[in-house]
Amino acid sequence: MPDPETAETLEVTLPTEAGGERLDRALAAALPDLSRTRIQALVRAGKVSLGGRLADDPGKKVLGGEAVTIEVPPPEPALPEAEDIPLNIVFEDDDLIVIDKPAGLVVHQGAGNWTGTLVNALLHHCKGSLSGIGGVERPGIVHRLDKDTSGLLVAAKNDKTHRHLANQFADHGRTGDLERAYYALVWGVPLRPHATVDAPIDRDPRNREKMHVSKPGKGREAVTHWELIESYGPPKAPVASLIRCTLETGRTHQIRVHMAHIGHPVLGDPLYGTGYKTKSKHLSELARDRLEALDRQALHAAHLAFEHPASGEILSFDSDLPDDLRQLVESLQNLS
Structure with a gap:
């Protein structure tokens, strides 16, 4: 499990053309992985420094070109519960599982989707073996598909497999054997x-x-x-x-x-x-x-190929178009 006391520190320099914009709006544009609402909360919590000084007003106008430091505490979600949700399993062994995800199935928990997700289904199917793998928010998940995109997805069952697969997906097949096709x-x-x-x-x-x-x-x-x-x-x-x-x-x-x-x-x-x-x-x-x-x-x-973290074998899977x-x-x- 990740250390709950560890926070991520983000550093960014605002573009000069951001001059005159609100701080929260400028940061949301510069840091697309953080929502504007999340940024506003971090500013109010004293987690944002602008030009070396603490910023406490999300509406403060920026000059442009300032260096910004943001301390992002780790998320503290409710532990997901195991749910008996049918899965179309393409491949499974002691290290990983490959799913052919139907359209409509949400991968990760989030606002409005705390139940009925692939994470809930995997926790039930794998009978607790995913606990801690990848963190409580997304145990075993190394990549994602949009809710309404169907097709192949792989999840890890242990830490070693999770790290190995995560590295392959981070590399995007540039130097390894990962392949994804849609x-x-x-x-x-x-x-x-x-x-x-x-x-x-x-x-x-x-x-x-x-x-x-x-x-x-x-x-x-x-x-x-x-x-x-x-x-x-x-x-x-x-x-x-x-x-x-x-x-x-x-x-x-x-x-x-x-x-x-x-x-x-x-x-x-x-x-x-x-x-x-x-x-x-x-x-x-x-x-x-x-x-x-x-x-x-x-x-x-429709296509997913990667190196098996334990055996080194290249696993390759193909999925036909679903009926719709x-x-x-x-x-x-x-x-x-």
């Missing part, structure tokens, strides 16, 4: 058969629930490689396409943000594809019905 149904058809989106991602200052592509020099590095699998609709005016994405980084909503950034948002995406709803008029009645029934982004984690996406594809293939 299938996404997107609006329109890219002009090229394959390409790379290399664009930093940051939290959207206008909507804290969203991420966005930020200006060069801001945000966190994000790289997505994609290739066109097939397109749907008339050859001269295709409506949608199926693409395969592989990740070189692992940012929040990365594929969804990057595909929207290049003008091809994921079908059914409630955050990044809302401006493309009118395109559904080009679908058949059946395709429209199936897209509406999908009620989620059309994104599936398969049926949507079938209706799109019938467009003419």
Whole structure:
């Protein structure tokens, strides 16, 4: 278990263009992993120093260019409870478990999701063996999928496995054998058969629930490689396409943000594809019905490969499109 007395110290220099902004707003833009509400609480608790002096007012106007130090205490969540939730187990041994997660299943506990999560399910299935692995908030979890993204996910059963897998995911396959690939149904058809989106991602200052592509020099590095699998609709005016994405980084909503950034948002995406709803008029009645029934982004984690921490063997797994996406594809293939 992590030491509850240990706090994380963050240091950041505010950009000069932040001059005149509120302290909490400037810090939220500079530190996308902390919400503005969390930053306000830390300021009021005396955990923030601005230019070497204690800051106690979240609304204080900053000059821009100041050095900021933030002491972030570790979270103190309620210990998650084990729950008997069915799991689609692809592989399991004494060290790890690979799950094919259905859409709708939340991975981690959080506001509004204290029960019914993958963590709750794993604690029950693994009968307490995950206790302490990765901390009480996310025992055994080394990566995540959005609630409404389906597909493959691995969790560790012991500390050694957790550290080994966490290092592989932190490396993103640059020097090791980790592979992650996703299938996404997107609006329109890219002009090229394959390409790379290399664009930093940051939290959207206008909507804290969203991420966005930020200006060069801001945000966190994000790289997505994609290739066109097939397109749907008339050859001269295709409506949608199926693409395969592989990740070189692992940012929040990365594929969804990057595909929207290049003008091809994921079908059914409630955050990044809302401006493309009118395109559904080009679908058949059946395709429209199936897209509406999908009620989620059309994104599936289809491939996962990594080195087994104990044996050194390369484990590779593939997951077919779930029924809701398969049926949507079938209706799109019938467009003419």
